[in-house]
Amino acid sequence: MTERILDHPVLGALEPDQTVTFTFNGMTYEGRDGEPIAAALLAAGVRTLRHHEESGTPRGIYCNIGHCFECRVEVDGQQGVRACLTPVREGMVINGGGPLPAPVRDWRKNHA
Amino acid sequence: MRDLIIIGSGPAGLTAAITAAEHGLDILVIDEYLKPGGRLLGQLYEEPGGNWWNGIEESRKLSERAGALGLDIRLGVSVHNIEQENGSWLVYTDRETFEAKSLLLATGAAEAPVAIPGWTLPGVMSVGAAQVMTNVHRVKPGQKGVIIGVNVLSSAIAMELHIAGIEVAAIALPKNNRVNGSAAIPTEVMNALLHVSHMAPSAFVKMGSKLMKNEFMKKMGITFYPKNGVRMWDIPVMLRKAVIRIEGTDQVEGVTLATVTADGKVISGTEEVIGCDFVCIAGGLYPLAELAALTGCPFYHIDELGGSVPLHSEDMRTPLDGLYVAGNITGIEGAKVAMSQGKTAALSIAKDLGKDIAEASLSEAIRQISSTRSDAHIQFHQDVEVGRRKLQEYWEQHATGKRNILV
Structure with a gap:
């Protein structure tokens, strides 16, 4: 479980912000309006953002600044959105992706 | 236009x-x-x-x-x-x-990655990612972390995590393999660190300035470097231990450390597991x-x-x-x-x-x-x-x- 850093000895107190409600994989969460989706989810203890398209293994943030695309999720129907760069907004519907069908490979497994 | x-x-x-x-x-x-x-x-x-x-x-x-x-x-x-x-x-x-x-x-x-088994587990992130979560978004990357890679950036961020009240259990070297290069060789890392020892607090600086004197002292330094590390901001900096694997099923649960020789070879039988809920990779x-x-x-x-x-x-x-x-x-x-x-x-x-x-x-x-x-x-x-x-x-x-x- 992670948590927010409310008081910081050098940076001071965390400034109050508007709270927004959003869903991730059908569950409802709260975040600070405009913070990255990845930060809102991590603050709620959610580390796994998606499962790998091929292997199905769990993935979370890696670089946190948009370079690596490990945090890609579906936001309001749009795929491949980076959770680390995208501000969370009221009512957002976010889904982590899972393994994609691989019909040719599946066929080969049983036939080739 | x-x-x-x-x-x-x-x-x-x-x-x-x-x-x-x-x-x-x-x-x-x-x-x-x-x-x-x-x-x-x-x-x-x-x-x-x-x-x-x-x-x-x-x-x-x-x-x-x-x-x-x-x-x-x-x-x-x-x-x-x-x-x-x-x-x-x-x-x-x-x-x-x-x-x-x-x-x-x-x-x-x-940031360059460092290849370690288990690095795709949720909870493994670049050291810069932990820095941004902590200082910019004010969310703890976890309760207790291990940093892989000993360099200027990782030392600076370890200190920042420490200030924010996040426990850093250790800063250790990456496993020596064909990818990780000199970042996994204790003597090489030691040499690189000695050039930045002015940044580190007392214990490390004092040790560093002595070791800078000549090649023999440098070699002695790494040979006798404490196995459990030298503490910097209360965080053990381990130059003689390497993370050989990140452990966990659905997310990070810990790391396996092993003692390495001065040229980075794992000494078998020295493996130990440290529990943690996040891991930072610092490849520079x-x-x-x-x-x-x-x-x-x-x-x-x-x-x-x-x-x-x-x-x-x-x-x-x-x-x-x-x-x-x-x-x-x-x-x-x-x-x-x-x-x-x-x-x-x-x-x-x-x-x-x-x-x-x-x-x-x-x-x-x-x-x-x-x-x-x-x-x-x-x-x-x-x-x-x-x-x-x-x-x-x-x-x-x-x-x-x-x-x-x-x-």
């Missing part, structure tokens, strides 16, 4: 934008991130003399100055292509295509230069600058008309150097666009880059000056036609 598009709103891009605006240029700044400031945002360290370098505050100052000048800064915009056509630059983004007479690339740096920074590659600008690989950098002169011009670079895209250095490079680039651009820029103010700006470099508190590469000289030689060879530019 606009005079200038700047890609990147970090210390280099913002300083360039401010300087260029002060000289009357019409500018657009683009950045992919949701806040201006770039890598500067996460930075937090105490400078000699007791002042804190607070990246959030520095970013705010730059943004406020930019705001006062009425600068057009578009955040959350990703660039995916660049073309030069009929003497102007076309910048293709996920929103629209922008056009300008000149283009400044200030895209900064990216390299210049993020893909956009420069799209333009056809020639590149040189210079180790002392952190990787491959686009060819440029000390006044931040590239061999391509109307293309300029500033900040970490030119080599890995601190934010203050990036700012002075941004200012220099803006003066060169204004001059090339026909503004009245005195040769003296441009050469003064170039001189300031060097003096900022020599005064830098954090030096990522000990031989950065050597790297800069190498690049300058390449530039002169191009200028005198000794090397052909293939565009």
